[in-house]
Amino acid sequence: MLLAGLNPWIMLTNRANSKPSGRIWMRVHRTVGYAFIAIFIVTVYFMFLRLKGEPDELEPRILLHMSLALTLAPLLFVKILVARYQPPGSRGLLPAIGITIFALSFTVVAVNVVPLVLRNATDDRVPTITSVAFVLVVLAAVAMLLTKRRDDEISVPKKT
Numbered sequence: 001m002l003l004a005g006l007n008p009w010i011m012l013t014n015r016a017n018s019k020p021s022g023r024i025w026m027r028v029h030r031t032v033g034y035a036f037i038a039i040f041i042v043t044v045y046f047m048f049l050r051l052k053g054e055p056d057e058l059e060p061r062i063l064l065h066m067s068l069a070l071t072l073a074p075l076l077f078v079k080i081l082v083a084r085y086q087p088p089g090s091r092g093l094l095p096a097i098g099i100t101i102f103a104l105s106f107t108v109v110a111v112n113v114v115p116l117v118l119r120n121a122t123d124d125r126v127p128t129i130t131s132v133a134f135v136l137v138v139l140a141a142v143a144m145l146l147t148k149r150r151d152d153e154i155s156v157p158k159k160t
């Protein structure tokens with residue numbers, strides 16, 4: 001999940017377009033992408049081995065999980081093809097494919113993690129301090145996003 005999130009962050013923050021460190025960020029992006037693909041392929045292989053000899057139909061959550069993972073595979077292949085063989089000026093499709101890969105990766109993981117966490121949760125009340133801390137972190141994040149000025153807003157000269 002972290003690998004799937006790191007690459008859109010690198011590209012959407014224009015780290016790869018900066019002059020001094022652009023080549024390094026592109027190498028990081030490429031390395032993280034290929035590491036993600038390798039981990040994905042190995043994980044899919046072992047997940048399919050777990051299904052070997054299953055006599056019954058699979059439950060809907062597992063089918064959804066598998067369908068999302070199998071949808072992710074051709075997207076990864078297409079992204080590599082577009083990045084490798086399209087001219088640099090016609091690569092407008094890459095950010096959309098990258099964000100879609102991240103969204104599908106997040107959903108593939110969440111489909112199984114959320115039920116696991118909820119199944120292992122106790123019926124006890126959540127401590128008040130935990131709820132207060134969660135609300136404060138969310139409010140702080142929203143406040144930071146609202147008060148942060150964008151670079152293009154700062155550099156625009158005022159008309160006189």
